[in-house]
Amino acid sequence: MNFDKIKLLVLDADGVLTDGKLYIGANGEIAKCFSVLDGMGISLALRNGIDVAIITGRSGDIVKYRANELGIKHCYIGIKDKKEQLQKLMNTLNVGQDEVAYMGDDLNDLPSFAIAGLKMAVKNAVAEVLQNADYVTANNGGCGAVREVVEKILIAQKKWDKIVTEYLQQGQGDKQ
Numbered sequence: 330m331n332f333d334k335i336k337l338l339v340l341d342a343d344g345v346l347t348d349g350k351l352y353i354g355a356n357g358e359i360a361k362c363f364s365v366l367d368g369m370g371i372s373l374a375l376r377n378g379i380d381v382a383i384i385t386g387r388s389g390d391i392v393k394y395r396a397n398e399l400g401i402k403h404c405y406i407g408i409k410d411k412k413e414q415l416q417k418l419m420n421t422l423n424v425g426q427d428e429v430a431y432m433g434d435d436l437n438d439l440p441s442f443a444i445a446g447l448k449m450a451v452k453n454a455v456a457e458v459l460q461n462a463d464y465v466t467a468n469n470g471g472c473g474a475v476r477e478v479v480e481k482i483l484i485a486q487k488k489w490d491k492i493v494t495e496y497l498q499q500g501q502g503d504k505q
Contacts, residue, residue: 330447330463332478332485336428338374339415339441340475342385342392342406344434345451348471361391362471370476371399377488379479382418384411386437412440419444432478433458434470449478 343349346367352360371381382403383396389406396404408414419429431438431445434454442448442461450462451470459465464481466474483489 331427332430332447332482334427335379335430335447335482335486337380337382337419337422337424337430338479338482339382339384339418339429339431339445341411341433341435341438342383343387344454344470345432346383346392346395346471346475348469349434349453359389359391363395364471364473364476366473367471367475368395368399370473370479371401373483373492374479375400377483377486377492379482380422380424384408384414384418384441386411410440411437412444415441416444430478430482432475 340346343361347361347363350362374381380403381401383392383401384405385392386408387406392406393404403418405414415431426444427446429445430447430449431441432449432451433441434451436455436457438458439461447464448462449464449466450458451466451468451474453469466477468474468477480489483492
Protein backbone atom coordinates (compact mmCIF):
# COMPACT_ATOMS: atom_id res chain seq x y z
CA MET A 330 0.00 0.00 0.00
CA ASN A 331 1.36 3.33 -1.04
CA PHE A 332 0.29 5.76 1.65
CA ASP A 333 3.36 7.85 0.81
CA LYS A 334 2.04 8.92 -2.62
CA ILE A 335 -1.36 10.19 -1.49
CA LYS A 336 -2.19 13.80 -2.38
CA LEU A 337 -5.99 13.53 -2.23
CA LEU A 338 -8.04 11.81 0.48
CA VAL A 339 -11.67 11.32 -0.54
CA LEU A 340 -14.26 10.43 2.08
CA ASP A 341 -17.83 9.26 2.10
CA ALA A 342 -19.78 11.07 4.82
CA ASP A 343 -22.37 8.84 6.47
CA GLY A 344 -20.70 5.76 7.91
CA VAL A 345 -17.18 7.15 7.43
CA LEU A 346 -17.16 10.67 8.91
CA THR A 347 -20.17 9.73 11.04
CA ASP A 348 -21.24 6.56 12.81
CA GLY A 349 -23.89 6.11 10.12
CA LYS A 350 -26.81 6.92 12.40
CA LEU A 351 -29.36 9.63 11.62
CA TYR A 352 -31.04 11.30 14.57
CA ILE A 353 -34.43 12.54 13.34
CA GLY A 354 -36.52 14.85 15.50
CA ALA A 355 -40.32 15.16 15.57
CA ASN A 356 -40.18 18.11 13.16
CA GLY A 357 -37.97 16.27 10.67
CA GLU A 358 -34.69 17.85 11.73
CA ILE A 359 -31.70 15.56 11.30
CA ALA A 360 -28.57 15.41 13.43
CA LYS A 361 -25.36 13.44 12.83
CA CYS A 362 -22.44 12.67 15.10
CA PHE A 363 -18.92 13.59 13.93
CA SER A 364 -15.68 12.69 15.69
CA VAL A 365 -13.29 15.44 16.82
CA LEU A 366 -10.47 12.91 16.27
CA ASP A 367 -11.40 12.79 12.59
CA GLY A 368 -11.69 16.58 12.53
CA MET A 369 -8.16 16.93 13.91
CA GLY A 370 -6.93 14.38 11.36
CA ILE A 371 -8.49 16.35 8.51
CA SER A 372 -6.96 19.57 9.86
CA LEU A 373 -3.55 17.87 9.98
CA ALA A 374 -3.95 16.56 6.44
CA LEU A 375 -4.95 19.91 4.98
CA ARG A 376 -2.16 21.76 6.78
CA ASN A 377 0.41 19.25 5.53
CA GLY A 378 -0.33 19.19 1.81
CA ILE A 379 -3.02 16.50 1.61
CA ASP A 380 -6.20 17.69 -0.08
CA VAL A 381 -9.42 16.30 1.43
CA ALA A 382 -12.78 15.89 -0.30
CA ILE A 383 -16.19 14.58 0.69
CA ILE A 384 -18.46 12.85 -1.81
CA THR A 385 -21.79 11.72 -0.40
CA GLY A 386 -25.07 10.51 -1.80
CA ARG A 387 -27.21 12.11 0.90
CA SER A 388 -28.38 15.70 0.68
CA GLY A 389 -28.59 18.26 3.45
CA ASP A 390 -26.66 21.06 5.06
CA ILE A 391 -25.05 19.18 7.96
CA VAL A 392 -22.16 17.74 5.93
CA LYS A 393 -21.60 21.05 4.15
CA TYR A 394 -21.49 22.81 7.51
CA ARG A 395 -18.92 20.33 8.90
CA ALA A 396 -16.81 20.53 5.74
CA ASN A 397 -16.78 24.32 5.90
CA GLU A 398 -15.94 24.24 9.60
CA LEU A 399 -12.89 22.04 8.87
CA GLY A 400 -11.76 23.96 5.77
CA ILE A 401 -12.62 21.23 3.25
CA LYS A 402 -13.02 22.98 -0.11
CA HIS A 403 -14.27 20.00 -2.09
CA CYS A 404 -17.63 18.87 -0.69
CA TYR A 405 -20.14 17.23 -2.98
CA ILE A 406 -23.53 16.24 -1.57
CA GLY A 407 -26.49 14.49 -3.20
CA ILE A 408 -24.18 12.73 -5.66
CA LYS A 409 -25.71 9.71 -7.39
CA ASP A 410 -22.57 8.71 -9.31
CA LYS A 411 -19.65 9.05 -6.90
CA LYS A 412 -17.17 7.56 -9.37
CA GLU A 413 -18.00 10.21 -11.99
CA GLN A 414 -17.65 12.99 -9.39
CA LEU A 415 -14.34 11.53 -8.21
CA GLN A 416 -13.02 11.41 -11.78
CA LYS A 417 -14.01 15.06 -12.33
CA LEU A 418 -12.25 16.05 -9.11
CA MET A 419 -9.12 14.12 -10.06
CA ASN A 420 -9.06 15.91 -13.42
CA THR A 421 -9.63 19.32 -11.80
CA LEU A 422 -6.84 18.78 -9.26
CA ASN A 423 -4.61 17.04 -11.80
CA VAL A 424 -3.93 14.04 -9.56
CA GLY A 425 -3.28 10.53 -10.80
CA GLN A 426 -4.89 7.32 -9.62
CA ASP A 427 -1.93 6.36 -7.42
CA GLU A 428 -2.22 9.74 -5.62
CA VAL A 429 -5.85 9.19 -4.55
CA ALA A 430 -7.11 7.39 -1.45
CA TYR A 431 -10.86 6.73 -1.18
CA MET A 432 -12.59 5.67 2.04
CA GLY A 433 -16.05 4.16 2.06
CA ASP A 434 -18.39 1.86 3.92
CA ASP A 435 -21.21 0.71 1.64
CA LEU A 436 -22.00 -0.61 -1.83
CA ASN A 437 -22.35 2.83 -3.42
CA ASP A 438 -18.66 3.42 -2.67
CA LEU A 439 -17.46 0.41 -4.69
CA PRO A 440 -17.46 2.13 -8.12
CA SER A 441 -15.04 4.78 -6.77
CA PHE A 442 -12.70 1.99 -5.68
CA ALA A 443 -12.10 1.28 -9.39
CA ILE A 444 -10.31 4.61 -9.92
CA ALA A 445 -8.69 5.18 -6.52
CA GLY A 446 -5.13 4.05 -6.03
CA LEU A 447 -5.71 3.23 -2.36
CA LYS A 448 -9.09 1.74 -1.47
CA MET A 449 -9.96 1.95 2.22
CA ALA A 450 -12.88 0.70 4.28
CA VAL A 451 -13.91 1.49 7.81
CA LYS A 452 -13.95 -1.49 10.18
CA ASN A 453 -17.75 -1.66 10.22
CA ALA A 454 -18.22 -1.43 6.44
CA VAL A 455 -20.37 -3.97 4.60
CA ALA A 456 -18.68 -7.24 3.63
CA GLU A 457 -18.34 -6.38 -0.07
CA VAL A 458 -16.49 -3.15 0.69
CA LEU A 459 -14.23 -4.90 3.21
CA GLN A 460 -13.39 -7.57 0.61
CA ASN A 461 -12.44 -5.00 -2.02
CA ALA A 462 -10.42 -2.70 0.24
CA ASP A 463 -6.63 -2.47 0.27
CA TYR A 464 -6.79 -1.29 3.87
CA VAL A 465 -9.41 -1.75 6.60
CA THR A 466 -9.26 0.59 9.58
CA ALA A 467 -9.05 -0.61 13.15
CA ASN A 468 -11.72 1.98 14.03
CA ASN A 469 -15.37 2.14 13.05
CA GLY A 470 -16.71 4.96 10.92
CA GLY A 471 -17.28 8.13 12.93
CA CYS A 472 -14.93 6.88 15.65
CA GLY A 473 -11.48 7.97 14.51
CA ALA A 474 -11.13 5.94 11.30
CA VAL A 475 -10.30 9.03 9.23
CA ARG A 476 -7.73 10.17 11.79
CA GLU A 477 -6.17 6.70 11.64
CA VAL A 478 -5.58 6.85 7.88
CA VAL A 479 -4.38 10.46 7.98
CA GLU A 480 -1.72 9.42 10.49
CA LYS A 481 -0.69 6.51 8.23
CA ILE A 482 -0.37 8.86 5.27
CA LEU A 483 1.61 11.48 7.19
CA ILE A 484 3.89 8.85 8.74
CA ALA A 485 4.54 7.32 5.30
CA GLN A 486 5.33 10.79 3.95
CA LYS A 487 7.77 11.34 6.83
CA LYS A 488 5.83 14.36 8.15
CA TRP A 489 4.47 12.93 11.41
CA ASP A 490 7.49 13.43 13.68
CA LYS A 491 7.70 17.12 12.76
CA ILE A 492 3.97 17.54 13.45
CA VAL A 493 4.27 15.95 16.89
CA THR A 494 7.33 18.06 17.69
CA GLU A 495 5.43 21.24 16.77
CA TYR A 496 2.60 20.26 19.12
CA LEU A 497 5.03 19.55 21.92
CA GLN A 498 6.42 23.05 21.45
CA GLN A 499 3.27 25.12 20.97
CA GLY A 500 0.20 23.55 19.38
CA GLN A 501 -1.44 24.75 16.18
CA GLY A 502 -4.93 26.07 16.95
CA ASP A 503 -6.64 23.37 14.91
CA LYS A 504 -10.24 23.19 13.85
CA GLN A 505 -11.73 20.00 15.16
